Amino acid sequence: MTINVIDAMKKRRAIRQFDGRLVEEDKIRTLLETAILAPNDRMRQPWHFYIIQGAGKVNFTQLAEEYLQERFPTKPNLVQESLKVLNNTPLLIVITADQIANDADASEDNVFASCCAAHSIWLAAEELGLGCVWRTRGIALVRDARLNELLHCPPEQKVIGTLCLGYPAEQPPIPARTSYTEKVTWV
Ligand SMILES: Cc1cc2nc3c(=O)[nH]c(=O)nc-3n(C[C@H](O)[C@H](O)[C@H](O)COP(=O)(O)O)c2cc1C
Structure with missing residues (x-):
């Protein structure tokens, strides 16, 4: 098998719109096997993955509704549209990074490592014919502490x-990007 990382990138x-199909368990496992290969400082392997699908989405959706209503009390349409998106998303993977007491640098490096794992999942999803958005x-609930409670996620795990x-139901165009030449300083 020829693996062309640059093409996948x-x-x-x-991808934010999905067709109705569920993601098969063997594909989920392949995504996770890929994720744990991500680079990480001193092999702390600081990630944890919470797989949310099917019945597991009920409580997540309830919390998302609460959160959105609190955050956007005057925008019921936005709340409903966001919940529709969540309803149409077959699989959620919440990723955390271990935070280390009294070691801000290592904690930050752990976030970087978990971000690498997230990107690996995104790229592997591409190869498996799945769509993904981080x-x-x-609805991501990333900065709501109630998500940690819902997932029984220990406080040292930062989401x-x-x-x-899910399986993609759209083919979005490539968003225009600023050329690297404007983002580079050759020292
Ligand atoms: C850390 C991070 C957070 C993001 N958060 C959101 C989000 O909350 N909602 C959303 O629709 N997209 C989110 N995105 C996806 C970006 O909007 C998307 O990657 C960007 O528009 C570029 O499009 P592309 O990924 O198709 O190249 C996020 C991406 C990253 C890396």
């Missing part, structure tokens, strides 16, 4: 993202 898009805002996955 070029093809990868944020969310932090709104870094909620990956939304």
